[in-house]
Structure formats: structure tokens, C-alpha cells
Amino acid sequence: MTAALTVLPLTGLPEIEPGDDLAGMVADAAEAAGVTDGDCLVVTSKVVSKAEGRLVAAVTDADKRAVVESESVRVLRRRGDLVIAETRHGHVCANAGVDLSNAPDGHAILLPEDPDRSARRIRDVLLGRGVRVAVVITDTFGRAWRMGVVDVALGVAGLRAVVDLRGTLDASGRELQVTEMAIGDEVAAAAELVMGKARGVPAAIVRGLDPSWLGDGSGRDLIRPPADDLFR
Amino acid sequence: MTAALTVLPLTGLPEIEPGDDLAGMVADAAEAAGVTDGDCLVVTSKVVSKAEGRLVAAVTDADKRAVVESESVRVLRRRGDLVIAETRHGHVCANAGVDLSNAPDGHAILLPEDPDRSARRIRDVLLGRGVRVAVVITDTFGRAWRMGVVDVALGVAGLRAVVDLRGTLDASGRELQVTEMAIGDEVAAAAELVMGKARGVPAAIVRGLDPSWLGDGSGRDLIRPPADDLFR
Numbered sequence: 001m002t003a004a005l006t007v008l009p010l011t012g013l014p015e016i017e018p019g020d021d022l023a024g025m026v027a028d029a030a031e032a033a034g035v036t037d038g039d040c041l042v043v044t045s046k047v048v049s050k051a052e053g054r055l056v057a058a059v060t061d062a063d064k065r066a067v068v069e070s071e072s073v074r075v076l077r078r079r080g081d082l083v084i085a086e087t088r089h090g091h092v093c094a095n096a097g098v099d100l101s102n103a104p105d106g107h108a109i110l111l112p113e114d115p116d117r118s119a120r121r122i123r124d125v126l127l128g129r130g131v132r133v134a135v136v137i138t139d140t141f142g143r144a145w146r147m148g149v150v151d152v153a154l155g156v157a158g159l160r161a162v163v164d165l166r167g168t169l170d171a172s173g174r175e176l177q178v179t180e181m182a183i184g185d186e187v188a189a190a191a192e193l194v195m196g197k198a199r200g201v202p203a204a205i206v207r208g209l210d211p212s213w214l215g216d217g218s219g220r221d222l223i224r225p226p227a228d229d230l231f232r
Numbered sequence: 233m234t235a236a237l238t239v240l241p242l243t244g245l246p247e248i249e250p251g252d253d254l255a256g257m258v259a260d261a262a263e264a265a266g267v268t269d270g271d272c273l274v275v276t277s278k279v280v281s282k283a284e285g286r287l288v289a290a291v292t293d294a295d296k297r298a299v300v301e302s303e304s305v306r307v308l309r310r311r312g313d314l315v316i317a318e319t320r321h322g323h324v325c326a327n328a329g330v331d332l333s334n335a336p337d338g339h340a341i342l343l344p345e346d347p348d349r350s351a352r353r354i355r356d357v358l359l360g361r362g363v364r365v366a367v368v369i370t371d372t373f374g375r376a377w378r379m380g381v382v383d384v385a386l387g388v389a390g391l392r393a394v395v396d397l398r399g400t401l402d403a404s405g406r407e408l409q410v411t412e413m414a415i416g417d418e419v420a421a422a423a424e425l426v427m428g429k430a431r432g433v434p435a436a437i438v439r440g441l442d443p444s445w446l447g448d449g450s451g452r453d454l455i456r457p458p459a460d461d462l463f464r
Contacts, residue, residue, distance in 0.1 A: 005239040005426050077462040084462060092377040144376040144463035145324040146384070147456050148394040148414025150421070162380040181424070182380025189382070190422035192413070193441065194237050209425065224379050230309040230316060231376035231463060 003208070008033060009194040010203035013047070022051035023121040026203060027129065033205060038214065040134040040206040041122060042191035045154055046102060047202040048118045048137055049109045058108040064100050067108045071096035076232065087111060090223035091154065092232065093141045112137065115155025116218050123157040134159035134214055138188040144231060151192035153184030155219040161185075162221045163213050183213050184222055235440070240265060241426040242435035245279070254283035255353040258435060259361060265437060270446065272366040272438040273354060274423035277386055278334060279434040280350045280369055281341045290340040296332050299340045303328035308464065319343060322455040323386065324464065325373045344369065347387025348450050355389040366391035366446055370420040376463060383424035385416030387451040393417075394453045395445050415445050416454055 012029045016022060022043075030041055049055075058064045072085035076092060085096040089111070097111040112118045119135040126133050137155035142148075153161055161184030191204040226232045244261045248254060254275075262273055281287075290296045304317035308324060317328040321343070329343040344350045351367040358365050369387035374380075385393055393416030423436040458464045 003241050003426060005422070007237040007239075007422070009235050079462060143414075145456055145461060146414065146417065147454050148412045148417065150414050150418055152378070180380045182375075182378065182382050183425070185378065185380065185382055186421040186425050189418040190237070190239070190425060193415070193418050193422060194235060222379050224377055229377060230311060 005190070005206065005208040007190050007194045008205045008207070009201045010041070010205055011201060013202060016047040016050045016202070018050060018053040018055065020051045022048060023125040026122050027125040029203070030126065030133070030205065031129065031131070035126070035131055035133060035205055036207075037132045038207075038209070038211060040136060040159060040187055040209055041126075042136045042138055042187060042195075042204045042206060043119075043122065044151075044195065044202045045112055045115060045118075045137050045139045046099065046109065048112045048115070049099075052112055052118065054110040054112060055103060055107045056110060057106060058100065058103075059106045064098075064108060067100075067110075068095045068098050071098050071110060074232075086232070089115070089154070090220065090226075091141075093139070097139060111139065111154065116157065116220070117155070119155040119157035119219075132158070134209070136184055136187050136191070137219070138191065140192070150185075151188040151195075153188045153219055153222055156184050156217045158214055158217075159184060159187070159209075160213050160215050160217040160221075161219060162217075182222060183209075184217065184219065237422070237438065237440040239422050239426045240437045240439070241433045242273070242437055243433060245434060248279040248282045248434070250282060250285040250287065252283045254280060255357040258354050259357040261435070262358065262365070262437065263361065263363070267358070267363055267365060267437055268439075269364045270439075270441070270443060272368060272391060272419055272441055273358075274368045274370055274419060274427075274436045274438060275351075275354065276383075276427065276434045277344055277347060277350075277369050277371045278331065278341065280344045280347070281331075284344055284350065286342040286344060287335060287339045288342060289338060290332065290335075291338045296330075296340060299332075299342075300327045300330050303330050303342060306464075318464070321347070321386070322452065322458075323373075325371070329371060343371065343386065348389065348452070349387070351387040351389035351451075364390070366441070368416055368419050368423070369451070370423065372424070382417075383420040383427075385420045385451055385454055388416050388449045390446055390449075391416060391419070391441075392445050392447050392449040392453075393451060394449075414454060415441075416449070416451065
């Protein structure tokens with residue numbers, strides 16, 4: 001069925017350490033899994049941050065709070081230990097994206113400095129090997145109003161993170177009014193469904209995206225400009 | 233690859249009219265597509281609302297505003313024509329979920345009255361035919377802080393909408409701290425990726441969900457209680 005979407009967990013990646021050539025390792029694993037033109041590789045920011053050495057010492061609670069403060073450009077809400085803050089990139093999330101729980105003892109993991117660049121590195125390695133893929137770097141975010149967390153896109157390469165369907169006709173020939181689909185975030189969520197079931201799998205291949213969605217994009221396209229945002 | 237997830241657009245449904253036996257029609261289309269135990273059927277609330285006759289007359293702009301007001305239990309923000317409101321179910325979304333643009337001329341489409349019940353109807357018809365599926369009823373929502381819309385789950389049957397991974401060990405043997413995954417919303421987002429590419433397809437089959445996620449659930453589990461909500 002050609003219109004189907006397939007999401008494959010990308011197994012075979014070793015535990016990632018600071019300084020690792022993550023792009024090369026992901027490319028190797030993806031090739032072993034049969035990656036092909038038009039596929040979208042999804043990689044969690046956790047392993048990207050580890051490879052890029054985005055670890056800082058944070059032993060005491062005061063250390064941890066200081067790390068979160070230093071990563072925040074704007075705090076939206078505080079309740080007890082919970083801080084909802086805007087990161088330097090513009091994403092709004094818990095602890096400004098600082099991971100205090102999955103890091104090696106005495107450390108915190110920061111978000112990648114430039115998630116689009118991290119995505120491009122992986123895409124470029126595979127382009128160099130003759131395979132044209134899209135890449136999405138994800139993180140797990142909570143949401144206003146809704147329970148539970150979902151994976152979202154922080155950085156993209158070769159994918160239009162938001163696709164404007166304005167002007168597309170619906171089944172009855174009327175112009176669609178709901179217009180801008182957050183494709184990057186939906187791809188991240190779909191990939192999490194296979195990464196979530198097999199813990200320790202930090203990457204997935206999403207196969208079967210509409211070819212018109214492939215092209216230039218940025219994770220920044222998913223950030224609502226504060227001036228337009230009714231909740232910031 | 234057994235761990236893969238597959239998302240198939242469910243084609244072959246006719247245009248839905250008020251009074252149609254949607255559960256029977258979806259079950260027929262799903263059986264024709266080879267639906268099997270453990271699959272999850274995803275159906276947009278638009279066709280559920282149409283079949284359930286959730287259409288109201290709304291000709292003038294004043295009519296439309298009145299419909300939105302009557303569906304809102306709490307207005308969070310207003311800007312120009314845009315109203316962000318809480319529905320009777322507890323969901324926070326634009327226009328309290330009232331669709332003013334895709335309805336037949338002079339009408340508005342309301343959300344299903346009880347999306348869990350709508351999901352159960354479809355599940356029960358297939359159970360009666362010997363196939364045990366999960367069902368998710370979706371709608372398309374905007375988000376605070378992020379651009380673009382995504383599909384989310386309004387109602388579920390046979391699926392745990394939020395899965396608590398607390399106590400699960402991660403790859404390095406540490407207990408996972410990020411705990412409650414919004415599986416219902418991630419399934420909705422994954423399905424939208426195939427419904428979005430083939431306009432006029434209001435349903436999809438998601439195959440390959442973790443069997444431990446199947447079970448009792450409710451779309452209400454995805455609604456953050458207002459008292460716990462920092463943004464309501």
C-alpha cells in the first residue's frame with residue numbers, strides 16, 4: 001500500500017559518549033537498516049547533546065536550579081521545583097529543556113546548541129553516501145492544558161517543519177481553512193511510539209512522508225513568535 | 233520487522249451524512265482493509281459529528297459567535313475573531329471546537345457530545361464481528377507557544393490514552409523520570425500524517441502499538457485538571 005507510513009526503530013546504536021561522531025554512527029545504523037531516499041531519520045536530542053558534550057556539572061539542588069536559570073531567557077511559571085521556561089532557541093518547556101534525571105551522576109544535560117545544525121550534520125553525512133533523507137531532532141515536552149508528554153521537533157533538516165495547506169481543496173472542493181500543519185511535531189510523535197516501546201532506542205526511520213513536505217525547513221518554524229502568542 | 237509501526241489510510245468511506253451508521257461503515261472499510269486484533273482505528277471527529285447530527289444553523293457572524301459561546305464553559309483568550317475556550321468536555325482549543333469552515337453552508341459543526349462513547353460504538357461493532365481493536369476519535373488543535381496545528385485524541389476506547397512509564401528502567405538501568413506519555417495524542421498525530429497527505433480520508437489504521445498500551449482508557453485522561461494547570 002503505497003500511501004502507508006512506516007516507522008522503524010533504529011537499533012544497533014551503542015551508548016553515546018561525549019565526542020562521538022554521532023552523525024557517522026546514525027548514518028551507519030540507518031544504512032544497515034536499509035535507509036532510502038525520502039526517508040526521515042528521527043533522533044532524540046538526548047544522544048545529540050551527549051555526543052556534542054552538552055553536559056554540565058550539577059551536584060546540589062542549588063547547582064541544578066542555577067543550570068536551569070542559565071538556560072532560561074524567560075520564566076513563564078514556577079510551582080515548587082517545576083519551572084516552565086523559554087529556552088534560548090525560543091521553545092517553552094519544563095526546566096528550559098535541561099534534563100536533570102537522565103544525565104550521568106552529578107551532571108545535567110542541556111539541549112543541543114543549534115538543533116537544526118545537528119540535524120544537518122546527519123543529513124549531510126548521508127548525502128555524502130548518496131542517500132537523501134530528512135532529519136528531525138526531538139525532545140519530550142509537556143503541554144499546557146493536556147496531560148502527558150509528547151515528542152516534538154527541535155531541529156530539522158530537509159523537512160518543512162510547518163506545511164501550509166492553505167489553498168488546498170478538501171474532498172468537497174472547498175478551500176481548507178485549517179492551514180498550517182506542524183508536520184515536524186507529528187513526525188516526532190509518530191517516532192516516539194516506536195522509541196517509547198523499545199527503551200534505549202534513540203532513533204527511528206519514518207518512511208512514506210508526502211514528498212511535497214521534503215525541503216528547506218527549520219525547527220524555529222515551530223516556535224510561535226512571542227508577539228503573536230496569546231500565552232507567553 | 234516486528235517492532236515497526238504502520239499507519240494505513242482507511243479509504244473507501246463515502247461522504248458521511250447525518251444519521252449514517254458510522255460505526256458500521258468504518259467497520260466495513262476496516263475489514264476490507266484487513267483490520268486485525270491489536271490494531272488501532274483512528275477516526276476524525278468531523279465525520280463522527282456529521283453522522284451524529286452535531287450540525288447547527290449558523291448563518292451570520294453573530295450566529296457563529298453565539299454557537300461558540302454556547303459550546304464554551306470558559307474563555308481563556310480572545311483576539312479579534314479568535315476565541316480560545318474550554319469545551320464542556322474540558323479540552324482547550326480554538327472556538328471551543330466548533331468548526332465554522334468545513335460545515336455545509338449556513339451551518340457549524342460541534343464536537344461529538346461524548347467522544348469516548350463514539351469510540352466505543354466503533355469498537356463494539358468490530359468486537360461483535362470478532363476483531364478486537366482500539367479506537368481513537370481525533371480533532372485538530374492549535375497549541376500554546378508552538379506554530380501549526382496537530383491532531384489530538386478526544387475520545388478513546390480500548391487504549392490507555394496516557395501511559396505511565398514510572399518504574400520502567402531505561403537503557404542504563406535507571407528509573408525513568410519522564411513518566412506519563414500521551415499515547416492517545418501521539419497516535420492521533422501519527423494518523424494525521426497519512427490522513428493529511430490524502431485529503432478526504434477521515435480514518436486510518438495504526439498497527440503495531442505496544443500491547444501493554446491496550447486497555448481501558450478515556451479521552452478525559454488527556455485533560456489536565458484545571459486545578460493542576462498552570463495555564464488555565
